[in-house]
Amino acid sequence: xxxxQNTTINWYPGHMAKTKRLIKExxxxxxxxxxxxxxxxxxxxxxxxxxxxxxxxxxxMIMTKYDLCDKLExxxxxxxxxxxxxxxxxxxxxxxxxxxxxLNLTEQLMKEKKxxxxxxxxxxxxxxxxxxxIPNVGKSTLINRLSGKNVAGTGNRPGITKNxxxxxxxxxxxxxxxxxxxxxxxxxxxIAYNLASLTAIKEEILPLxxxxxxxxxxxxxxxxxxxxxxxxxxxxxxxxxxxxxxxGKKRGCLMRGGEIDYDKVITIxxxxxxxxxxxxxxxxxxxxxxxxx
Numbered sequence: 003x004x005x006x007q008n009t010t011i012n013w014y015p016g017h018m019a020k021t022k023r024l025i026k027e028x029x030x031x032x033x034x035x036x037x038x039x040x041x042x043x044x045x046x047x048x049x050x051x052x053x054x055x056x057x058x059x060x061x062x063m064i065m066t067k068y069d070l071c072d073k074l075e076x077x078x079x080x081x082x083x084x085x086x087x088x089x090x091x092x093x094x095x096x097x098x099x100x101x102x103x104x105l106n107l108t109e110q111l112m113k114e115k116k117x118x119x120x121x122x123x124x125x126x127x128x129x130x131x132x133x134x135x136i137p138n139v140g141k142s143t144l145i146n147r148l149s150g151k152n153v154a155g156t157g158n159r160p161g162i163t164k165n166x167x168x169x170x171x172x173x174x175x176x177x178x179x180x181x182x183x184x185x186x187x188x189x190x191x192x193i194a195y196n197l198a199s200l201t202a203i204k205e206e207i208l209p210l211x212x213x214x215x216x217x218x219x220x221x222x223x224x225x226x227x228x229x230x231x232x233x234x235x236x237x238x239x240x241x242x243x244x245x246x247x248x249x250g251k252k253r254g255c256l257m258r259g260g261e262i263d264y265d266k267v268i269t270i271x272x273x274x275x276x277x278x279x280x281x282x283x284x285x286x287x288x289x290x291x292x293x294x295x
Contacts, residue, residue, distance in 0.1 A: 021181045024166050025055055028178060031130050034111060035061035038135030038144060041071035041092055044079040045286040046196035047136050050185050060111045062089045066140035069094040075284035095140050099147045128176050136202045137182030145169055145179055196285045201276050214268050215242040217275060225283055232280060
């Protein structure tokens with residue numbers, strides 16, 4: 003784990019390159035962009051070359067999974083992005099979804115364009131919005147909530163949406179759903195591990211033991227109460243196998259002969275994060291980000 007800062011992933015499925023090309027081809031139709039990020043990793047889950055793709059289109063950053071994040075830590079990111087000129091909305095899209103603030107802000111950002119068209123004797127019937135983000139940040143769930151029905155496939159794993167699809171959510175707004183996008187090489191500090199920990203990339207892209215160690219040590223560093231309450235641990239052993247063994251014994255992850263089923267222990271930890279069983283965590287830390295700049 004010592005070389006985590008130098009970790010590089012070359013993982014770029016063909017459909018991602020295709021998605022970027024199709025978005026660029028559709029750009030003339032797009033009025034506005036909903037940039038969707040995970041509130042637990044609001045930096046790591048941001049598409050680093052999005053500006054090149056969407057050019058100067060107005061955008062709203064939507065931080066999903068707000069119910070699962072560390073509100074104080076994520077608040078620092080909201081303030082940071084707002085200082086950069088972003089319009090930011092944090093949302094719990096699973097339990098307490100409210101679409102009115104987002105649609106009001108959409109209308110507000112489109113007001114000037116509509117007034118210009120009206121002055122020219124033209125009327126734009128419907129605002130066309132591109133919904134874009136990395137895999138598994140909740141784009142499809144957001145679209146389903148906005149439309150009030152299941153029009154976009156969802157699942158707690160990356161890569162559900164495969165094509166660009168237009169979805170009308172009202173007489174005023176039409177959304178362009180897009181597959182999750184990453185970039186060809188991920189080699190920036192802990193970003194790769196943050197993405198793997200929160201299932202934006204398939205966990206097996208990185209060594210699973212390394213991903214699990216990263217999750218546990220990050221929790222120990224920033225949220226030691228989680229380590230204590232969820233796993234009954236006061237600290238993470240220097241040898242991560244010892245910690246997995248302890249968790250395995252406590253959870254009854256045993257095979258015949260009393261051997262620890264390490265695969266089961268790993269699955270439990272990954273699912274704790276993936277399912278949102280472990281809440282109030284934000285892995286992107288503003289202090290680390292500012293130090294790296």
